[in-house]
Ligand code: SF4
């Protein structure tokens with residue numbers, strides 16, 4: 060991987076040049092919270108944000124999108140929508156890039172999703188280093204560093220951003236502004252390593268994930284799932300804000316009396332009462348406890364079996380979003396404590 064450095068005082072100029080690669084979207088502040096938005100001006104960008112309300116997945120798997128349209132006589136009409144729009148997503152944190160890499164495995168795997176993949180091709184990612192807060196546990200989930208899935212990634216090393224160039228597109232961005240970038244020296248790498256060490260010390264939460272699949276196997280019948288089910292409101296907020304939740308529902312919207320319409324897909328959540336409802340009225344997960352349990356098992360157990368790692372990246376969003384304070388870290392800690400109770 061090519062590594063260069065960009066003087067911090069040249070970032071504004073770099074951002075202005077990058078506009079020629081697509082619409083620039085970055086985190087902006089709204090009532091004390093942050094959201095990725097199209098920038099009206101670069102000064103709106105807040106690269107010092109903690110976490111955005113919704114993760115960048117909203118660009119690749121929009122909350123609602125038309126897949127195609129249909130009309131009597133014309134049949135199936137492909138619907139490109141805005142899939143080909145070039146966007147530069149500036150300021151994505153490592154955990155969110157990692158989450159996109161996880162979505163790549165799902166949408167680029169056995170059943171490739173052309174809608175997702177087309178957007179992934181057209182949306183450039185410029186990552187930035189972050190500072191962990193009290194809800195971040197991305198380090199425990201091995202998602203505090205990414206070596207792919209971005210075009211450029213900026214790491215703060217004082218007066219410069221150490222810049223990792225991840226793709227040919229990232230290289231083109233550098234070439235378009237080449238005089239701004241400088242070669243790195245041993246001192247820059249040392250400073251990067253020193254700061255990485257400092258960042259590691261800032262994590263306040265540590266979650267051991269090595270034996271989680273085994274713990275989940277043991278606790279399938281645990282009372283904890285009923286306790287969580289009693290609290291959960293089935294609001295689906297945890298899924299909506301999660302960078303790796305990807306369930307969707309597909310429906311045909313037909314215009315009354317015309318037999319014309321469109322097929323849409325909309326975010327769904329495994330916490331919704333109707334998520335496992337099938338034709339004939341059978342519902343495989345009627346109770347809230349079975350749905351909460353399913354979400355935890357899918358993230359921490361089922362995904363490991365299929366893809367070799369949990370699908371949680373430790374971003375902490377679901378902890379902030381849950382109105383009844385169901386906290387993934389506390390749940391994992393409780394499950395682990397149950398093992399000690401039995402073994403001592
Ligand atoms: S489960 Fe929660 S902490 Fe884990 S990736 Fe999803 S929102 Fe983030």
Ligand code: SF4
Pocket residue numbers: 290291292293294295296297298330380381382383384385
């Ligand atoms: S955010 Fe909390 S209350 Fe809402 S569905 Fe998720 S776990 Fe249940």
